[in-house]
Amino acid sequence: xxxxxxxxxxxxxxxxxxxxxxxxxxxxxxxxxxxxxxxxxxxxxxxxxxxxxxxxxxxxxxxxxxxxxxxxxxxxxxxxxxxxxxxxxxxxxxxxxxxxxxxxxxxxxxxxxxxxxxxxxxxxxxxxxxxxxxxxxxxxxxxxxxxxxxxxxxxxxxxxxxxxxxxxxxxxxxxxxxxxxxxxxxxxxxxxxxxxxxxxxxxxxxxxxxxxxxxxxxxxxxxxxxxxxxxxxxxxxxxxxxxxxxxxxxxxxxxxxxxxxxxxxxxxxxxxxxxxxxxxxxxxxxxxxxxxxxxxxxxxxxxxxxxxxxxxxxxxxxxxxxxxxxxxxxxxxxxxxxxxxxxxxxxxxxx
Amino acid sequence: xxxxxxxxxxxxxxxxxxxxxxxxxxxxxxxxxxxxxxxxxxxxxxxxxxxxxxxxxxxxxxxxxxxxxxxxxxxxxxxxxxxxxxxxxxxxxxxxxxxxxxxxxxxxxxxxxxxxxxxxxxxxxxxxxxxxxxxxxxxxxxxxxxxxxxxxxxxxxxxxxxxxxxxxxxxxxxxxxxxxxxxxxxxxxxxxxxxxxxxxxxxxxxxxxxxxxxxxxxxxxxxxxxxxxxxxxxxxxxxxxxxxxxxxxxxxxxxxxxxxxxxxxxxxxxxxxxxxxxxxxxxxxxxxxxxxxxxxxxxxxxxxxxxxxxxxxxxxxxxxxxxxxxxxxxxxxxxxxxxxxxxxxxxxxxxxxxxxxxxxxxxxxxxxxxxxxxxxxxxxxxxxxxxxxxxxxxxxxxxxxxxxxxxxxxxxxxxxxxxxxxxxxxxxxxxxxxxxxxxxxxxxxxxxxxxxxxxxxxxxxxxxxxxxxxxxxxxxxxxxxxxxxxxxxxxxxxxxxxxxxxxxxxxxxxxxxxxxxxxxxxxxxxxxxxxxxxxxxxxxxxxxxxxxxxxxxxxxxxxxxxx
Numbered sequence: 001x002x003x004x005x006x007x008x009x010x011x012x013x014x015x016x017x018x019x020x021x022x023x024x025x026x027x028x029x030x031x032x033x034x035x036x037x038x039x040x041x042x043x044x045x046x047x048x049x050x051x052x053x054x055x056x057x058x059x060x061x062x063x064x065x066x067x068x069x070x071x072x073x074x075x076x077x078x079x080x081x082x083x084x085x086x087x088x089x090x091x092x093x094x095x096x097x098x099x100x101x102x103x104x105x106x107x108x109x110x111x112x113x114x115x116x117x118x119x120x121x122x123x124x125x126x127x128x129x130x131x132x133x134x135x136x137x138x139x140x141x142x143x144x145x146x147x148x149x150x151x152x153x154x155x156x157x158x159x160x161x162x163x164x165x166x167x168x169x170x171x172x173x174x175x176x177x178x179x180x181x182x183x184x185x186x187x188x189x190x191x192x193x194x195x196x197x198x199x200x201x202x203x204x205x206x207x208x209x210x211x212x213x214x215x216x217x218x219x220x221x222x223x224x225x226x227x228x229x230x231x232x233x234x235x236x237x238x239x240x241x242x243x244x245x246x247x248x249x250x251x252x253x254x255x256x257x258x259x260x261x262x263x264x265x266x267x268x269x270x271x272x273x274x275x276x277x278x279x280x281x282x283x284x285x286x287x288x289x290x291x292x293x294x295x296x297x298x299x300x301x302x303x304x305x306x307x308x309x310x311x312x313x314x315x316x317x318x319x320x321x322x323x324x325x326x327x328x329x330x331x332x333x334x335x336x337x338x339x340x341x342x343x344x345x346x347x348x349x350x351x
Numbered sequence: 352x353x354x355x356x357x358x359x360x361x362x363x364x365x366x367x368x369x370x371x372x373x374x375x376x377x378x379x380x381x382x383x384x385x386x387x388x389x390x391x392x393x394x395x396x397x398x399x400x401x402x403x404x405x406x407x408x409x410x411x412x413x414x415x416x417x418x419x420x421x422x423x424x425x426x427x428x429x430x431x432x433x434x435x436x437x438x439x440x441x442x443x444x445x446x447x448x449x450x451x452x453x454x455x456x457x458x459x460x461x462x463x464x465x466x467x468x469x470x471x472x473x474x475x476x477x478x479x480x481x482x483x484x485x486x487x488x489x490x491x492x493x494x495x496x497x498x499x500x501x502x503x504x505x506x507x508x509x510x511x512x513x514x515x516x517x518x519x520x521x522x523x524x525x526x527x528x529x530x531x532x533x534x535x536x537x538x539x540x541x542x543x544x545x546x547x548x549x550x551x552x553x554x555x556x557x558x559x560x561x562x563x564x565x566x567x568x569x570x571x572x573x574x575x576x577x578x579x580x581x582x583x584x585x586x587x588x589x590x591x592x593x594x595x596x597x598x599x600x601x602x603x604x605x606x607x608x609x610x611x612x613x614x615x616x617x618x619x620x621x622x623x624x625x626x627x628x629x630x631x632x633x634x635x636x637x638x639x640x641x642x643x644x645x646x647x648x649x650x651x652x653x654x655x656x657x658x659x660x661x662x663x664x665x666x667x668x669x670x671x672x673x674x675x676x677x678x679x680x681x682x683x684x685x686x687x688x689x690x691x692x693x694x695x696x697x698x699x700x701x702x703x704x705x706x707x708x709x710x711x712x713x714x715x716x717x718x719x720x721x722x723x724x725x726x727x728x729x730x731x732x733x734x735x736x737x738x739x740x741x742x743x744x745x746x747x748x749x750x751x752x753x754x755x756x757x758x759x760x761x762x763x764x765x766x767x768x769x770x771x772x773x774x775x776x777x778x779x780x781x782x783x784x785x786x787x788x789x790x791x792x793x794x795x796x797x798x799x800x801x802x803x804x805x806x807x808x809x810x811x812x813x814x815x816x817x818x819x820x821x822x823x824x825x826x827x828x829x830x831x832x833x834x835x836x837x838x839x840x841x842x843x844x845x846x847x848x849x850x851x852x853x854x855x856x857x858x859x860x861x862x863x864x865x866x867x868x869x870x871x872x873x874x875x876x877x878x879x880x881x882x883x884x885x886x887x888x889x890x891x892x893x894x895x896x897x898x899x900x901x902x903x904x905x906x907x908x909x910x911x912x913x914x
Binding site: 023246 | 825
């Protein structure tokens with residue numbers, strides 16, 4: 001307000017004039033809502049750090065061992081067994097010699113080797129790839145299904161809502177792990193395709209988002225701009241996909257990130273139980289399950305995949321937090337403490 | 352009072368006084384200076400009206416006196432309740448003063464009461480907190496209070512919950528809560544804005560009576576000049592955080608000195624003098640020959656489906672609007688006036704009767720034909736904050752009807768948006784701006800532009816100015832009048848404000864609980880009303896002239912007495 005006041009004509013005596021004058025001198029470039037959200041997001045430090053970590057992990061996982069036919073820069077394959085060197089201990093050292101370590105070096109097997117001499121770095125990278133693919137695919141599938149079902153139920157209400165929500169309830173009451181295990185078995189066995197497993201998981205994890213989107217749409221559909229769109233003769237599809245769904249983007253994006261984190265953990269649990277990814281392909285959960293007995297003797301076989309899961313899941317969660325705060329600043333804890341009506345006594349003037 | 356405070360002779364005897372009050376808010380952007388040095392005093396038994404439009408700082412002033420400003424507010428200067436300066440006062444001491452020294456009546460009685468507690472619990476809460484009365488004694492006092500504010504059968508009704516009372520009764524209960532601990536001053540923040548005119552008149556009567564009986568000072572915050580004329584002894588006018596004019600109600604309302612006050616008063620729509628006389632000529636029906644009818648309703652019945660049971664919102668209403676005419680529909684909340692607008696724009700099916708636009712009977716049309724008919728209907732809604740999609744830039748909002756009806760190319764659409772922005776006097780550069788960057792009045796002008804995109808033959812305006820400030824309302828109404836002259840469309844104008852309808856409409860339908868009680872030409876219906884309800888509506892609407900208002904208040908009382 002203060003910076004526009006300087007350029008404004010003085011002695012205005014009507015609110016309407018003041019507002020028009022403000023608009024006329026408003027020089028700052030127009031910002032769309034998504035731009036404002038993006039700026040807020042970029043200023044959210046934990047989210048930004050998480051984003052960088054996530055990008056680095058993704059790059060490392062895909063470039064090191066390559067994906068499919070494309071070769072990576074890491075020379076050893078996760079499929080080849082070899083001689084176990086030095087009990088399979090990690091050769092990576094991060095302590096410089098002047099601190100009493102053995103110098104900064106990566107060595108032949110930075111993460112060590114497993115019991116049959118496979119390079120553990122390559123195995124973990126392979127598992128990380130699987131986790132990221134599963135996370136992204138499940139996130140996409142679950143989000144698309146959840147958003148559409150939620151939007152249809154919320155918009156049409158009545159029997160459509162009843163039918164869709166009862167189906168949702170059905171998916172919720174079936175224990176997720178059991179359902180996923182059965183689907184995962186069917187999907188994973190045939191072609192051992194990780195994408196199929198991911199789609200199967202996506203098909204059972206959309207329920208939470210569907211309910212949230214339905215709630216949002218139920219309140220948004222009473223807004224006057226929706227009535228305005230209906231009154232000007234818009235088709236129902238246009239009202240839903242142009243006017244309603246874009247305005248629930250906050251809920252959708254935030255929940256998509258949490259769905260990704262959940263999916264990664266779900267895949268790990270499935271693989272740990274033996275229902276997910278099957279050997280010789282590897283996944284982080286599978287690695288942990290295979291080497292759980294080696295925890296006391298060769299702990300790195302547990303720690304590397306374990307820590308990678310934690311790093312990915314935490315980063316995605318922080319990313320989700322950042323997005324949620326960016327979309328709705330009222331939900332961020334910091335501001336809530338300051339803006340509450342009865343929260344703090346009125347401060348005296350600053351000295 | 353127990354708190355020791357330095358007494359100042361100058362403010363002795365005031366219930367509430369401000370001296371050079373300054374409030375600044377820290378925001379993410381530059382600091383906002385909301386109140387810039389305000390000095391004001393309220394004597395016991397006196398009503399001081401703090402008048403201003405949105406953003407003038409009037410509510411911030413009252414919130415500062417209650418010590419309820421949020422944490423990012425910096426307050427300086429003096430705000431005295433009795434003899435205690437509440438600026439910077441310890442939170443615990445401030446809490447003790449609330450209700451016993453200073454109390455508040457809120458705008459929205461629906462949300463000011465807790466829906467899960469009985470009235471008894473809520474009324475006795477303040478009494479017990481401040482140690483005035485406990486248990487049965489407190490309940491007895493609460494019943495007394497309810498009787499005082501005019502709730503019938505208080506002993507029985509005190510056990511009820513807020514939803515079992517009407518809006519006006521709820522506001523009475525809020526007032527009862529405010530006076531429960533005999534405060535020195537009551538801050539009434541827009542106490543009647545959410546209420547219908549007839550209820551507003553009753554609540555104002557009650558406040559006036561209580562103030563005289565209890566000798567309480569009232570700081571009345573309002574934007575309604577009619578309420579000021581009705582209630583206030585002193586008036587203070589705020590504009591952009593500054594106090595621009597103070598004086599007695601006669602001085603300020605009849606001989607305003609500051610230019611802002613003058614313009615504010617001239618912006619208030621006024622009803623031309625009303626003859627509330629039973630012998631006036633009978634209102635004629637609207638049917639006259641040679642008119643090109645655009646909208647015609649015959650024995651219209653509209654129903655809402657409330658989980659299986661039908662609720663009749665409109666029953667047997669007939670009216671017509673011809674090209675170039677404006678038909679006003681007036682009534683209080685729940686009268687079914689907006690329901691009619693909803694049915695015309697196709698958001699509600701017609702239950703019985705006919706509703707035809709240019710000879711096409713809407714209930715009989717197929718969805719495709721209905722879409723075609725809707726092309727010739729433009730709509731303006733009440734809330735400019737909600738009627739534009741926040742994700743669409745203004746240009747897209749305006750041209751959306753063209754996109755929906757697949758008309759024009761990209762270039763011609765942009766051209767049309769520019770023309771319309773010129774028509775509603777907004778700079779062309781706003782096409783790329785977003786709704787949240789515009790003020791309410793500007794957004795409402797964008798809505799008008801959007802309604803005119805397809806050159807409609809019929810414009811539906813559902814309370815288009817009731818969410819706007821008076822001066823902004825004046826601009827928007829004038830614009831509507833000009834556009835109506837230029838484009839010559841028929842207009843269905845729904846409003847609760849009789850003065851606005853008087854200014855804009857040619858014909859009027861007065862509605863009460865779903866039925867049209869009186870209809871005809873504006874000058875006959877509003878100036879020589881036949882039906883008792885129309886008369887009550889007219890008498891209840893306050894005018895910004897203290898002397899005329901005093902006369903009207905008497906007329907209102909006699910009307911009520913004869914009822």
